[in-house]
Amino acid sequence: MPDTISRETFLQYAASAGAAMLLLSLEGFALSVNAKKLRVAVIGCGSVSNRYLPQLLSSKLIEVVSLCDIKYERAVEINAKYNVNAKTYAHIDAMLKGVSFDMMVTLTDMQVHGELNKKALLAGKHVWSEKPMANTYAEGKALLDLAKSKKLRLWGAPAVVNSPQFEFMSKTIQSGKLGRVASAHGQYGHTGPSWSAFFYEKGGGSMPDLGVYNMATLTGLLGPAKSVMAMTSIVNPERTVDDKGKIQVEAEDNAHILLEHDKNVISHVMCGFNYFDPHGHEAGTQSLHSIQVFGDYGNMRLIGYDWETNGVVLDTSWTEPPKLMSTDKGGYEWQEGARVVGESIVKGIEPRINVEHALHVLEIIEAARKSSATGKRVKLKSTFPWPMV
Numbered sequence: 001m002p003d004t005i006s007r008e009t010f011l012q013y014a015a016s017a018g019a020a021m022l023l024l025s026l027e028g029f030a031l032s033v034n035a036k037k038l039r040v041a042v043i044g045c046g047s048v049s050n051r052y053l054p055q056l057l058s059s060k061l062i063e064v065v066s067l068c069d070i071k072y073e074r075a076v077e078i079n080a081k082y083n084v085n086a087k088t089y090a091h092i093d094a095m096l097k098g099v100s101f102d103m104m105v106t107l108t109d110m111q112v113h114g115e116l117n118k119k120a121l122l123a124g125k126h127v128w129s130e131k132p133m134a135n136t137y138a139e140g141k142a143l144l145d146l147a148k149s150k151k152l153r154l155w156g157a158p159a160v161v162n163s164p165q166f167e168f169m170s171k172t173i174q175s176g177k178l179g180r181v182a183s184a185h186g187q188y189g190h191t192g193p194s195w196s197a198f199f200y201e202k203g204g205g206s207m208p209d210l211g212v213y214n215m216a217t218l219t220g221l222l223g224p225a226k227s228v229m230a231m232t233s234i235v236n237p238e239r240t241v242d243d244k245g246k247i248q249v250e251a252e253d254n255a256h257i258l259l260e261h262d263k264n265v266i267s268h269v270m271c272g273f274n275y276f277d278p279h280g281h282e283a284g285t286q287s288l289h290s291i292q293v294f295g296d297y298g299n300m301r302l303i304g305y306d307w308e309t310n311g312v313v314l315d316t317s318w319t320e321p322p323k324l325m326s327t328d329k330g331g332y333e334w335q336e337g338a339r340v341v342g343e344s345i346v347k348g349i350e351p352r353i354n355v356e357h358a359l360h361v362l363e364i365i366e367a368a369r370k371s372s373a374t375g376k377r378v379k380l381k382s383t384f385p386w387p388m389v
């Protein structure tokens with residue numbers, strides 16, 4: 001590898017993952033160019049940007065060079081609040097023509113992720129997208145094809161597979177400690193976001209906002225789903241939100257989804273925006289078992305949420321009490337996804353999180369909507385590299 005290789009060329013090489021050997025040989029080179037950081041642009045400077053920016057800014061391998069929001073004052077405010085020292089923009093087109101960068105981090109309303117991600121890929125940028133990465137599976141698949149054709153990387157939240165507790169559960173299942181796994185359950189709900197209408201508009205809903213975490217966890221643990229059956233509903237047809245006042249709810253705020261996995265394993269996800277949750281996101285520190293997996297020789301219950309994991313209760317004995325396992329978070333935080341994949345580009349390594357998994361979850365969400373509307377079971381076509389650990 002000549003010393004004179006350009007940084008762009010290096011990033012293109014690193015982008016063409018798949019070639020693990022090439023990546024390994026690039027690793028040494030990659031580390032030597034660490035002085036030149038991955039330049040990141042963040043689009044969408046609302047609520048979740050407050051969680052992403054401290055993560056991105058904490059990395060020695062990443063520099064946040066641009067911030068964009070159609071509510072321009074938010075980009076300016078976030079820039080000052082976190083001392084980012086980035087260029088600020090009111091529109092993606094201006095940002096793509098502005099200061100050069102390598103990866104866009106998409107944190108806008110869900111409904112515009114697909115179109116913004118496409119613009120970034122067309123402009124030659126890698127993309128990390130908050131969920132969902134597109135409005136439909138077909139749109140997401142087209143994004144992945146585009147990324148591949150341009151030797152760019154594309155990833156979608158959530159990052160639940162990064163937690164040590166996910167790893168522990170995955171290894172426990174694969175080791176056979178639970179016997180033959182039959183069933184699993186995931187749940188996530190609260191009383192719904194109060195700040196933005198898009199969560200309740202068409203293309204929003206509790207599945208892409210909340211159930212998506214459980215779908216990623218359960219498919220990550222049990223393997224790709226082959227088919228989906230679901231019932232979804234709107235329990236609360238009218239909401240009041242900060243940005244639009246009183247609105248009619250168009251997207252489901254209550255959903256139950258059944259997933260058929262290989263070997264006749266069935267899992268279930270329930271999510272919604274009408275779940276009494278008096279302790280907010282802290283509810284899980286003690287007793288909430290948000291993910292449960294049952295086999296004929298044992299069961300496992302995740303304490304906390306799958307995105308905010310606190311430990312795993314493992315029960316494999318008729319006589320011994322259940323054991324509390326895997327309580328060390330190992331530095332994992334749910335908002336780490338963009339930092340972790342950004343660093344993986346610079347280091348020339350492949351992260352555990354992968355885009356086919358996020359696309360598979362997107363297909364599940366779309367299939368669940370279809371199943372609920374038609375009353376029928378919907379077959380899935382997508383899959384992803386599995387097992388993940």
Ligand SMILES: NC(=O)c1ccc[n+]([C@@H]2O[C@H](COP(=O)([O-])OP(=O)(O)OC[C@H]3O[C@@H](n4cnc5c(N)ncnc54)[C@H](O)[C@@H]3O)[C@@H](O)[C@H]2O)c1
Nearest residue numbers: 044045046047048069070071107108109110112130131196
């Ligand atoms: N808020 C959270 O705690 C949280 C947690 C995890 C994931 N998420 C996800 O993050 C995303 C954003 O959620 P949020 O709560 O931050 O919403 P938000 O409404 O607080 O922020 C979204 C921001 O995107 C901006 N925006 C919308 N369209 C844009 C466009 N075309 N170009 C540039 N900016 C645009 C809006 O002006 C707004 O400032 C959603 O996908 C959500 O599911 C949010």
